[in-house]
Structures are given as C-alpha cells and as structure tokens.
Amino acid sequence: MSEQVQQESVSVATGETLVEVNDLKTYYDEGGIVDSNPVKAVDGVDFEIKRGETLGLVGESGCGKTTLGRTLIQLEDSTSGEVLFDGTDVTELSGKELKDWRRNSQMVFQDPESSLNDRMTIGEIVREPLDVHDWNTPQERRERVRELLDVVGLQPQHYYRYPHQFSGGQRQRIGIARALALEPEFVVLDEPVSALDVSVQAQILNLLEDLQDEFGLTYLFIAHDLSVVRHICDRVAVMYLGNIMELGDTEELFENPKNPYTHSLLSAIPEPDPKANKERITLRGTPPSPRDPPKGCPFTTRCPMKIRPEKYQDMDSDVWVAIEVFREVLRERSRADKSLTEQAKELLGMETRFSDIGEIKHELFGDLDISGEVERYVDEAADHVENNDEAEARRVLREEFGSICDYEKPDDYVVSDTGRVSHCHRHKSEYTEPDEFVPYTER
Numbered sequence: 015m016s017e018q019v020q021q022e023s024v025s026v027a028t029g030e031t032l033v034e035v036n037d038l039k040t041y042y043d044e045g046g047i048v049d050s051n052p053v054k055a056v057d058g059v060d061f062e063i064k065r066g067e068t069l070g071l072v073g074e075s076g077c078g079k080t081t082l083g084r085t086l087i088q089l090e091d092s093t094s095g096e097v098l099f100d101g102t103d104v105t106e107l108s109g110k111e112l113k114d115w116r117r118n119s120q121m122v123f124q125d126p127e128s129s130l131n132d133r134m135t136i137g138e139i140v141r142e143p144l145d146v147h148d149w150n151t152p153q154e155r156r157e158r159v160r161e162l163l164d165v166v167g168l169q170p171q172h173y174y175r176y177p178h179q180f181s182g183g184q185r186q187r188i189g190i191a192r193a194l195a196l197e198p199e200f201v202v203l204d205e206p207v208s209a210l211d212v213s214v215q216a217q218i219l220n221l222l223e224d225l226q227d228e229f230g231l232t233y234l235f236i237a238h239d240l241s242v243v244r245h246i247c248d249r250v251a252v253m254y255l256g257n258i259m260e261l262g263d264t265e266e267l268f269e270n271p272k273n274p275y276t277h278s279l280l281s282a283i284p285e286p287d288p289k290a291n292k293e294r295i296t297l298r299g300t301p302p303s304p305r306d307p308p309k310g311c312p313f314t315t316r317c318p319m320k321i322r323p324e325k326y327q328d329m330d331s332d333v334w335v336a337i338e339v340f341r342e343v344l345r346e347r348s349r350a351d352k353s354l355t356e357q358a359k360e361l362l363g364m365e366t367r368f369s370d371i372g373e374i375k376h377e378l379f380g381d382l383d384i385s386g387e388v389e390r391y392v393d394e395a396a397d398h399v400e401n402n403d404e405a406e407a408r409r410v411l412r413e414e415f416g417s418i419c420d421y422e423k424p425d426d427y428v429v430s431d432t433g434r435v436s437h438c439h440r441h442k443s444e445y446t447e448p449d450e451f452v453p454y455t456e457r
C-alpha cells in the first residue's frame with residue numbers, strides 16, 4: 015500500500031445518516047405503446063443508509079434492486095420522491111452541480127466481463143473518471159492510477175495490459191479501482207461477486223471490506239445470494255415488486271424474519287444440515303407484473319399468511335388456497351397476451367385456449383368440500399369468464415374474498431427494539447403477527 019493512499023484514509027463517524035430516501039419512485043415509461051402502463055420498478059420506498067455501513071438489498075430477479083441502486087446515484091432519473099445525500103436532494107441537481115456530486119458516488123457492476131472496455135488499457139480504464147473530472151495534472155493522474163492498482167491488489171505494470179489478459183476476479187479488482195478513483199463516499203455494489211468462482215468471491219469480498227475500513231466507504235450491496243449478504247452486510251433491505259418489505263439488522267432479520275415475504279425468501283435457502291427440521295414455504299406462482307401491481311400489499315397475490323375476510327376466518331385452509339389459486343389463474347390469464355388468432359376465434363365464438371375455465375375449476379375444487387355459498391361465487395366468476403368478461407370475474411372474487419391486503423397498502427411498522435421495519439398489515443394489533451401465524455400452505 016502506498017504512503018499517499020494511506021494518508022488519505024479517513025475515519026468516519028458511523029451511525030450518522032449519509033443517504034435518506036423518501037417515497038422514491040422510478041417508473042420506466044417506454045412511450046410509444048398507447049395506453050401501456052409504465053413499469054413501476056421502484057414504487058415508493060423510504061429508508062436511510064448510515065455512514066460507513068453496508069446495507070444489503072435482496073429480492074427476486076426483476077424486483078427493482080438495480081433500478082433502485084442506479085437511482086440513488088442518479089444513473090437513472092427518479093419519477094418522484096427524494097434522495098438526500100448529507101441533506102441535499104440529488105434528484106434536483108443538474109449540470110455542473112450534478113457532475114461535481116457524481117464524484118461522490120460510484121457503482122461496481124456484476125459482470126466484469128462486459129463492464130470493462132476491451133479496447134482500453136487497464137490504466138486508461140481506471141484513469142477515465144479522473145480524465146472526465148479533469149482531476150489534477152496528467153502526471154498525477156497516472157500516479158493515482160498506479161496507487162489504485164496497488165490498493166486493489168494489482169501490479170503497477172498491469173497499467174498497459176488489456177482486460178482480456180485478466181481473470182474474472184482481477185477484472186473485478188479493476189472495476190473496483192475505477193470506482194474508487196475519485197474517492198467516493200458511497201459505492202453501489204451491484205452483484206459484485208455473482209459472476210465469480212466461489213474461491214475468488216471470498217477474496218473480492220475481503221478486499222471490499224478492507225477498502226471500506228481504509229477509506230470509510232458506505233456500501234449498498236445488491237445481491238441475490240443470501241449467504242453472501244449475511245456475511246458482509248450490517249443491515250438488509252428485502253425488496254419485492256418495487257417495495258421494501260422489511261429492513262433491519264442482518265443477523266436479527268435472518269434469525270427471526272418478521273415479514274411474510276422475508277419468511278418465504280429465507281425458507282427457500284437450502285439447509286446445510288439435512289436433518290434440521292426447517293419449515294419450507296413454497297411460494298406459489300410468479301410476482302405480478304410491475305406494470306400492474308396489486309392495489310394493496312405488493313405481496314398479496316402470493317402471501318401464504320394473507321389476512322382473510324372476517325366471514326371466512328374459519329374456512330378450511332385447502333379451500334382458501336384453492337380460491338387464492340383460482341384468483342391467481344384469472345389474473346395470469348389477463349396478463350397473457352391473446353394472439354390475434356385467439357382474439358379472432360373469440361370474436362367468432364370459437365374455442366380458444368382461454369376457454370377451459372370449467373376444467374380449471376374442477377381441478378381446483380373438484381376434491382374439496384366447499385360450501386354452497388363459496389361455490390356460488392366461484393360459479394358466477396366462471397360464468398363471467400365463459401362470457402369473456404374476465405375483469406368482472408376478478409371483481410366478483412375480489413369483492414367476496416378480498417381483504418385489507420387486497421385493498422390497502424400497508425404502512426411500515428417498527429417491529430424490533432433496533433428499529434427494524436416491516437411492511438405488512440399483520441403488524442396491526444387486531445391481527446396475528448406473521449411470526450406467530452402458521453402459513454396456510456403448512457397446515
């Protein structure tokens with residue numbers, strides 16, 4: 015490690031807020047398609063990142079993690095809301111102010127294979143941000159690059175080599191050196207080790223931890239590998255369909271998840287001890303389209319702990335699950351694009367692949383003992399489907415079987431002494447808490 019870089023290392027007052035995010039939304043509106051809804055990639059999130067901490071961001075593919083990371087550092091324009099860095103709303107910055115601020119926050123990408131320009135030498139790649147920001151003299155820039163190569167464990171003579179001459183782990187070191195060139199305070203690490211061999215992953219994670227201590231960096235660590243997150247993050251945010259469902263201290267959250275979605279996500283981790291008798295929640299179906307998310311809780315269509323309407327509190331779990339699946343099937347059908355042929359067949363009153371609702375009903379309810387009342391609503395919905403009015407079918411079922419989870423967005427509830435928050439109606443005093451509730455699918 016060079017002298018100069020060591021002198022530049024900083025001590026940070028951990029615990030203070032560096033980034034404050036208020037009701038942030040990032041929608042992608044591709045335009046062009048008439049009446050198409052925007053993709054609500056980030057749909058109203060509130061949280062803070064403390065100076066010097068590593069905040070993990072986890073969730074299934076497509077839930078909005080990368081978009082959120084990119085929006086925080088203004089690589090993506092937000093639709094509304096605030097991103098305050100040290101109190102300044104960076105969504106309001108433009109021109110020179112934005113360019114100056116950008117030095118402060120950088121990103122390391124998942125795939126070191128494609129994120130480095132193969133036609134540039136390593137020296138040029140790492141120097142580029144210094145050139146863009148006209149940092150000091152050309153001589154000092156070259157010096158700085160050599161220091162940075164040293165800092166990330168590469169050799170000064172690598173300056174004139176090209177990315178293809180390096181292994182995946184080394185290329186990620188180059189990406190990290192480049193991100194650190196302008197001495198940022200905040201770095202978004204977007205799946206920084208997912209593309210690497212397991213043996214190399216540990217080296218890069220150690221490097222990131224050392225650099226954090228050395229330079230007082232604050233990280234947003236995006237990942238879908240939960241064991242990596244557990245190892246490296248101080249706190250974790252669990253994201254689903256553009257929302258943060260739970261956020262809190264890593265160990266606490268892994269040991270005792272409070273939100274039904276966190277429960278489901280964690281129960282999917284393979285148990286190292288095969289004898290351990292861990293409950294496994296299998297999530298039904300796929301997340302809804304971010305163009306048309308549920309009106310109430312984002313997780314309502316798949317939640318194994320969904321609140322039932324008062325009237326159906328004592329309903330058999332199998333019947334409840336069948337109704338939920340039936341509703342899901344109808345939603346899925348409305349999502350599937352009907353081909354022009356199918357639309358034509360429908361207009362001509364011919365059979366289409368969308369007309370097998372009787373079979374679906376039989377599959378779901380055939381073996382169950384359902385009450386006359388439930389049967390009436392299911393039949394009514396099926397009739398609407400047969401008459402090509404799927405929207406009406408969904409409405410009938412929503413009105414009868416819908417609950418607060420379908421109609422109202424939950425608040426964020428503080429669920430532990432350390433300030434963990436969870437986004438779920440079950441934290442209201444009148445309902446059973448998620449961690450005391452046996453999922454319907456487990457009964």
Ligand SMILES: Nc1ncnc2c1ncn2[C@@H]1O[C@H](COP(=O)(O)OP(=O)(O)OP(=O)(O)O)[C@@H](O)[C@H]1O
Binds near residue numbers: 077078080304
């Ligand atoms: N530039 C874009 N234009 C339109 N839609 C986009 C764009 N980028 C992302 N999306 C959509 O926004 C949603 C969130 O995507 P994002 O990449 O942020 O999710 P992610 O959680 O990072 O996924 P992954 O883990 O697969 O990287 C997805 O539905 C995605 O298809």
